[in-house]
Amino acid sequence: MVEVRYDNLNETIHRYDLDNGMKVMIDPKPGFNSTYGILNVHFGAINNVRLNGDQLQGMPLGIAHFLEHKMFDKHDYDSSDRFGKFGSDSNAFTSFDQTSYLFNTTSHVNDNLDxxxxxxxxPYFDEKKVQKEQGIIGQEILMYQDDPSSRIYFDTIGNLYHGSPLDHDIAGTVDSIAEITADDLYAMYRQYYVPNNMDLMLVGKVDKDQAIARISDLEKAIKPINPTQIATLKQKTNEAIQKSPIVASDYSEMNLSTGKVAVGFRGPSDQVYGSQFSKNELSLGLFLSMIFSEDSESYQRLYSEGIINDSFGYDFDMEAGYQFVIFAEDSDHPELFQQSIKREIKRALDDASGLTKIFNLIKREEIGQSISVMNSNSAIANQMGDPLNEYTNIFDEVQILNQLSLSEVIDFAKHFFDFGKTTLKVIS
Structure with a gap:
């Protein structure tokens, strides 16, 4: 066990590396009434390959999300009912590279851990129940396809990494999930749902010694898989993503009264780990806030010129195999929007001398927001980090933010933004 103390914040994180490779982080808060637990499996929508003997085998798109849905359904009970029996709220979600299962409770912590x-x-996968779930998830996919905001987001990512595992909705397609069988689910479960590909975070009113004893005992039966197998699979996936081409522009129709437009930037392919990764991620967030928050000169200029409106927003994601930024709004002038976004980014990168005031403001706001959520068990647990940043947590991030300089932020932004690696997506 490793104990990391943050005396200035009165916080202590206890990290356990179990014999089977599972990582457990516990932040005990004796004065709290609730406990939040989240178990992460580092397996998501992009991980649709497995090793079948010595051969690499592709699997149907959306299988990670499908697996998440079916994990709750056991032979003669439903896990959601058991969580409810012990007074907890439970949920799960799947992203491009992770599946997470969580609970929030004010009692029976150890029972909920069980x-x-x-x-x-x-796992229990029955062919008839799999077929029933195909219809349920199929309707979910069609619903998202009818949502222009969802469409433009995932289509823009797909344009940035065309033909790669990122070029699809997380849930897959109606056709792809129709191919999923119970045997497929078992095969992917055995490949990825292994303790050395998982971590567990507990925050709140929890006895750390009791909890780790319970977790260790329950996990003894699960054997770790050869870690090189998962590393090989993820390397193959990342290679496919990095080799994928960019679609410069893409237009589609949904009979909208006002069109939707998105401009995407594909980030660099190099990869760093540990606290440096968190530093880069925080730097990009600060840069975007400096240029495109409502307090910025760029935002006010674009707004006064009528180039952006109240629908404007942006999002970014940085992971092991991919990094991107997406700007979007409702507009019937997509080319002007794209040119203006590029202009404002280039203006800041060429001359950052006027950004000192807003940098200090945004930085203080970010630190304040981080501190303000430190009373939230879920916020702490969800920002406990992962293998990519070597479990750099929200308390570490406050220290990193305090030390970040404007020049460091601009230097990383110059490294990130390549104006030759962009896409324009339009839905009219």
């Missing part, structure tokens, strides 16, 4: 571990330990 349910959480059982949830990922004992």
């Amino acid at each position: 349910v959480l571990i059982d949830l990922v330990q004992h």
Whole structure:
């Protein structure tokens, strides 16, 4: 066990590396009434390949999300009912590179831990129930296809990494999920749902010694897989993403009264780990806020010129194999929007001398927001980090933010933004 103390914040994180490779982080808060637990499996929508013997085998798109849905459904009980029996709210979600299962409770912490571990330990996939779930998820996919905001987001990512595992909705397609069988689910479960590809975070009113004893005992039955297998699979996936081409522009129709436009930037392919990764991620967030928050000169200029409106927004994601930024708004002038976004970014990168005031303002705001959510168990647990940043947590991030300089932020932004790696997506 490693104990990391943050005396200035009165916080202590206890990290355990279990014998089977699972990582457990516990932040005990004796004065709290609730406990939040989240178990992450580092397996998401982009991980649709497995090793079948010595051969690499592709699997149907959307299988990670499908697997998440079916993990709750056991042979003669439903895990959601068991969480409810012990007074907790439970949920799960799948992203491009991760599947997470969580609970929030004010009582029976150890019993809820048992349910959480059982949830990922004992899969039960029945062919008839799989077929029923195909219809349910199929309707979910069609719903998202009819949502222009969802369409433009995922289509823009797909344009930035065309033909790669990122070129699809997380849930897959109606056709792809129709191919999924119970055997496929078991195969992917055995490949990825292994303790050395998982971590567990507990924050709140929890006895750390009791909790780790319970987790260790429950996990003894699960054997780790050869870590080089998962590393090989993820390397193959990342290679496919990095080799993918960019679609410069793409237009589609949905009979909208006002069109939707998105401009995407594909980030660099190089990869760093640990606290440096968190520093880069925080730097990009600060840069975007300096240029495109409502307090910035760029935002006010674009707004006064009528180039952006109240629908304007941006999002970014940085992971092991991909990094991107997306700007979007409702507009019937997509080319002007794209040119203006590029202009404002280039203006800041060429001359950052006028950004000192807003940098200090945004930085203080970010630190303040981080501190303000430190009373939230879920916020702490969800920002406990992962293998990519070597479990750099929200308390570490406050220290990193305090030390970040404007020049460091601009230097990383110059490294990130390549004006030759962009896409324009339009839905009219």
